[in-house]
Amino acid sequence: MGRNQRDPDRVVRGPGPKSRRQKDLAMPKNYDITEEQEPNKKISSRAKVRAKKRDLKKQLLTSLVEAKAEKKVGLTFANSILETFEEADKIEEEDEIKEEETLQLLSDDDSDDMPDDEFDLDDDDDHVEAEIRDRVIGEMRGEDHEDDSSDDEGEDGELPIERKTKQVLQKRSQLSKLVSGDCNDNSAQNLRSHAYLFDKSYSHRAVKENNIQTNIAETETFVLPSGQEIEKENTLLFKNHIHQRIKDVVAVLSDFGNKRDPERTRKDYVNVLRKDLCTYYSYNDFLLSKFMDMFPLTELIAFLEANEVNRPITIRTNTLKTKRRDLAQALISRGVNLDPLAKWTKVGLVVYESPVPIGATPEYLAGHYMIQGASSFVPVMALAPQPGERVLDMCAAPGGKTTYIAQLMKNSGFIFVNDINKARLKAVVGNMHRMGVSNSVISNYDARSFPTIMGNFSRVLLDAPCSGTGVISKDPSVKTSKDDSDITKCSHLQKELILAAIDSCNAQAQNGGYIVYCTCSVMVEENEEVVNYALKKRNVKLVQTGLEFGVEGFCKYRQYRFHPSLKQTRRFYPHSHNMDGFFVAKFKKFSNKIPSSDDVKEKQEVKETVTDESASDAADPSTSTDQDTEDKTSKKRPKESDDNPTPVKKAKTNKKKQGKKKSKISETKKEISEEKRREKKS
Numbered sequence: 001m002g003r004n005q006r007d008p009d010r011v012v013r014g015p016g017p018k019s020r021r022q023k024d025l026a027m028p029k030n031y032d033i034t035e036e037q038e039p040n041k042k043i044s045s046r047a048k049v050r051a052k053k054r055d056l057k058k059q060l061l062t063s064l065v066e067a068k069a070e071k072k073v074g075l076t077f078a079n080s081i082l083e084t085f086e087e088a089d090k091i092e093e094e095d096e097i098k099e100e101e102t103l104q105l106l107s108d109d110d111s112d113d114m115p116d117d118e119f120d121l122d123d124d125d126d127h128v129e130a131e132i133r134d135r136v137i138g139e140m141r142g143e144d145h146e147d148d149s150s151d152d153e154g155e156d157g158e159l160p161i162e163r164k165t166k167q168v169l170q171k172r173s174q175l176s177k178l179v180s181g182d183c184n185d186n187s188a189q190n191l192r193s194h195a196y197l198f199d200k201s202y203s204h205r206a207v208k209e210n211n212i213q214t215n216i217a218e219t220e221t222f223v224l225p226s227g228q229e230i231e232k233e234n235t236l237l238f239k240n241h242i243h244q245r246i247k248d249v250v251a252v253l254s255d256f257g258n259k260r261d262p263e264r265t266r267k268d269y270v271n272v273l274r275k276d277l278c279t280y281y282s283y284n285d286f287l288l289s290k291f292m293d294m295f296p297l298t299e300l301i302a303f304l305e306a307n308e309v310n311r312p313i314t315i316r317t318n319t320l321k322t323k324r325r326d327l328a329q330a331l332i333s334r335g336v337n338l339d340p341l342a343k344w345t346k347v348g349l350v351v352y353e354s355p356v357p358i359g360a361t362p363e364y365l366a367g368h369y370m371i372q373g374a375s376s377f378v379p380v381m382a383l384a385p386q387p388g389e390r391v392l393d394m395c396a397a398p399g400g401k402t403t404y405i406a407q408l409m410k411n412s413g414f415i416f417v418n419d420i421n422k423a424r425l426k427a428v429v430g431n432m433h434r435m436g437v438s439n440s441v442i443s444n445y446d447a448r449s450f451p452t453i454m455g456n457f458s459r460v461l462l463d464a465p466c467s468g469t470g471v472i473s474k475d476p477s478v479k480t481s482k483d484d485s486d487i488t489k490c491s492h493l494q495k496e497l498i499l500a501a502i503d504s505c506n507a508q509a510q511n512g513g514y515i516v517y518c519t520c521s522v523m524v525e526e527n528e529e530v531v532n533y534a535l536k537k538r539n540v541k542l543v544q545t546g547l548e549f550g551v552e553g554f555c556k557y558r559q560y561r562f563h564p565s566l567k568q569t570r571r572f573y574p575h576s577h578n579m580d581g582f583f584v585a586k587f588k589k590f591s592n593k594i595p596s597s598d599d600v601k602e603k604q605e606v607k608e609t610v611t612d613e614s615a616s617d618a619a620d621p622s623t624s625t626d627q628d629t630e631d632k633t634s635k636k637r638p639k640e641s642d643d644n645p646t647p648v649k650k651a652k653t654n655k656k657k658q659g660k661k662k663s664k665i666s667e668t669k670k671e672i673s674e675e676k677r678r679e680k681k682s
């Protein structure tokens with residue numbers, strides 16, 4: 001029976017598909033057909049599949065437009081995808097006609113001239129899709145369109161449907177290439193995931209075609225995706241979805257009054273955002289929450305993004321052997337593309353491109369430069385070691401900063417180079433030899449005991465072991481491997497090391513008495529908290545680092561309240577300074593006496609009462625050089641009788657005359673001793 005013929009005996013059971021179809025014309029264009037939205041409407045599984053495909057096509061088209069606009073894909077490639085669309089559509093059309101005919105043949109319910117499956121509400125969406133596609137094709141192709149249609153004549157004996165299927169399969173392999181490529185870019189990533197799904201969707205069609213037209217090799221039909229491929233596909237789709245939600249939630253949080261859902265609190269949004277950021281950037285909840293506490297939203301995203309990107313390769317000229325200009329010239333003649341690193345350094349170079357490995361050039365092997373992140377220059381510049389001085393590098397391996405210290409000291413005086421890790425010390429020895437450093441002594445101690453071994457240093461550098469939260473781009477394992485206890489452990493060790501560093505330094509050293517503390521962590525517990533602890537426990541004060549850039553350290557941070565002079569410390573971030581996250585503090589030691597616990601308490605109280613004085617002191621820009629700083633501090637420095645630091649010796653309790661103390665302090669002291677007495681009794 002033909003599709004237009006009617007059975008005169010047929011009983012009409014209700015409105016035919018045509019009338020139902022007319023009702024649907026009133027639907028909005030972007031109406032999405034799901035059983036949920038229209039529970040009574042019975043939708044065939046085929047219609048659902050087609051609706052899904054339409055969605056995929058739309059997404060692919062959108063991604064394609066984005067990727068093309070951002071020049072992430074070439075015109076030829078864009079064209080090939082669009083052609084795949086066209087071919088796939090043609091196959092689909094022919095397939096539908098065939099299916100209609102089959103249905104017609106099988107069905108005896110043919111009161112209307114349309115098969116049931118045809119009223120699948122596609123038309124409006126199809127029009128929209130066709131419009132988008134035409135627009136995209138127009139935009140994409142422009143004048144450069146290369147017409148490669150050559151389907152007038154088929155190969156020997158090939159039916160048109162076979163030919164088209166083959167073409168689709170060819171295009172599919174092009175799509176697969178795109179899908180399998182690596183990408184960091186969002187639009188390209190979108191395009192890939194959509195292309196992948198689209199490709200998969202048409203793979204099934206290709207299999208179907210092959211079942212009918214069996215003269216296409218079986219291996220070309222459908223390749224079952226591997227577990228890895230499926231995983232990759234799911235990850236890509238999932239990531240795109242999460243990324244979009246992050247953007248949406250950030251948009252709401254940035255204009256909360258207007259954009260919020262009144263039913264939801266800010267906390268609800270923040271919780272969703274935190275989870276999504278953890279998933280998208282692969283952090284554990286602990287670390288991400290820490291970063292969320294530290295940065296405002298937009299800065300947080302910038303920080304997380306910066307952690308996904310490698311820092312520029314930078315090198316430091318070894319002025320013991322060459323000049324920066326000569327080194328640059330030598331490397332340029334080897335085809336290296338480089339530039340001076342920044343205005344703040346006269347020895348740094350940034351390397352953009354190199355045809356030879358930058359760690360294996362003759363200049364490198366001859367020790368003309370050190371490959372060193374820009375952030376590693378900073379603490380040594382703050383330390384400002386002078387020729388002829390006695391300097392200690394407490395945690396030195398592999399010796400990047402030590403070699404810089406040596407060159408600033410013009411290979412004179414002494415550098416004591418220590419590290420607890422013997423294996424890492426081998427790298428120090430290698431670097432010293434290569435760089436021609438001859439003023440160093442290498443030791444292998446736990447630096448916490450260093451004051452009992454040696455003292456009397458003019459300057460001490462403590463580049464402390466840390467959680468590495470500033471160098472995530474170098475070591476992404478930090479994202480998931482650190483928890484609260486790691487940070488606490490680091491902080492504890494750092495506090496012990498900083499006291500040892502201060503105790504190894506001689507407050508009376510000529511032009512010296514400086515300690516630089518630094519970490520490649522951005523955690524407050526490892527930075528400001530450690531510095532604040534040292535301020536309480538020893539006779540040191542913070543001075544300016546002499547660095548022109550970096551952001552001030554925290555004086556107030558959540559539950560913490562630090563000494564106001566903490567603003568003299570400097571923080572460096574990957575997203576604002578394009579260098580690893582870093583923290584630097586410079587102390588001036590003004591007495592070799594180690595305060596007793598009573599003194600510490602007293603010191604704490606005095607500090608609280610003289611807060612404002614310290615703050616104005618800290619803000620004084622004239623403290624930018626060592627000499628200036630020392631002059632300033634010497635005015636405040638109490639008279640010393642003990643010129644020679646003997647760190648092993650325990651300092652005696654320093655009893656000051658009660659009469660000179662402010663009444664407030666003595667009152668507090670009384671209270672403390674009262675409390676002690678009460679404790680003893682109880």
Ligand SMILES: C[S@@+](CC[C@H](N)C(=O)[O-])C[C@H]1O[C@@H](n2cnc3c(N)ncnc32)[C@H](O)[C@@H]1O
Nearest residue numbers: 395396397398399400401420421446447463465
């Ligand atoms: C951040 S790295 C130092 C990097 C080095 N300053 C440089 O620029 O090449 C920290 C170093 O501290 C060392 N370290 C850890 N605990 C130590 C301790 N208790 N005493 C001495 N060194 C220690 C580690 O072995 C590690 O080499």
